[in-house]
Amino acid sequence: MKMKLYCSATSPWARKVRVAVHELGLGDLVEEVPTDPYNATPEFLTLNPLSKVPALVTEKGEALPDSTLILEYLMTRGRGLAALPRGAQRWQLLRQLQLSDGIIGAAVTCRMESLRPAEFLYPPWMERQQRAIVRALDALEAEARTLVLDGPIRTAEISAGVALGYLDFRMPQLQWRSGRDRLASWYFTFAQRPSMLATQPPAA
Numbered sequence: 436m437k438m439k440l441y442c443s444a445t446s447p448w449a450r451k452v453r454v455a456v457h458e459l460g461l462g463d464l465v466e467e468v469p470t471d472p473y474n475a476t477p478e479f480l481t482l483n484p485l486s487k488v489p490a491l492v493t494e495k496g497e498a499l500p501d502s503t504l505i506l507e508y509l510m511t512r513g514r515g516l517a518a519l520p521r522g523a524q525r526w527q528l529l530r531q532l533q534l535s536d537g538i539i540g541a542a543v544t545c546r547m548e549s550l551r552p553a554e555f556l557y558p559p560w561m562e563r564q565q566r567a568i569v570r571a572l573d574a575l576e577a578e579a580r581t582l583v584l585d586g587p588i589r590t591a592e593i594s595a596g597v598a599l600g601y602l603d604f605r606m607p608q609l610q611w612r613s614g615r616d617r618l619a620s621w622y623f624t625f626a627q628r629p630s631m632l633a634t635q636p637p638a639a
């Protein structure tokens with residue numbers, strides 16, 4: 436039996452895991468199960484009471500929710516991603532990871548806001564998320580030189596790549612590349628990785 440990855444084609448959190456599955460060479464061991472968390476089946480709610488994708492069920496039937504937890508687990512199962520270093524570089528990488536995850540979180544919040552009926556929209560909330568995204572992008576731009584392209588990548592690169600891809604997908608009006616040449620140049624190459632090409636979201 437294969438591991439089952441409950442995911443959707445548009446979820447950036449699920450994409451982080453799907454990219455990692457490719458990078459770790461685990462494609463043959465993982466079966467993707469397309470899942471809409473907003474129309475969840477009783478089976479899905481039992482394995483992830485939080486009703487969020489991604490969720491992974493291992494061959495032993497253990498259910499793991501949350502992309503960060505799933506990545507940690509998958510890194511024990513495959514090779515191809517660099518482990519976190521020790522020392523100062525560790526905290527830099529974890530900080531970058533938080534910035535990218537924060538961009539994903541804020542962008543998903545904007546997306547969900549945009550689906551509300553007009554009478555329930557609260558523009559200041561959306562604007563707050565957008566300002567956070569812009570500041571986090573600027574912080575990543577300042578450190579873009581440290582993002583790796585050759586050799587084993589790290590989870591920080593996966594999260595950054597997925598975050599930028601999600602902005603292209605859901606918030607193209609943000610024009611995140613403008614004034615961020617280093618990040619744009621890094622992403623241009625990163626987006627060509629087979630793991631990124633195989634997990635592109637459908638046309639918006």
Ligand SMILES: N[C@@H](CCC(=O)N[C@@H](CS)C(=O)NCC(=O)O)C(=O)O
Pocket residue numbers: 445446447448449472473485486487488489500501502503543
């Ligand atoms: N912290 C979670 C976030 C997962 C998440 O929010 N996924 C969204 C799809 S992009 C979802 O399933 N939303 C359903 C909901 O919030 O009820 C992770 O890293 O996996």
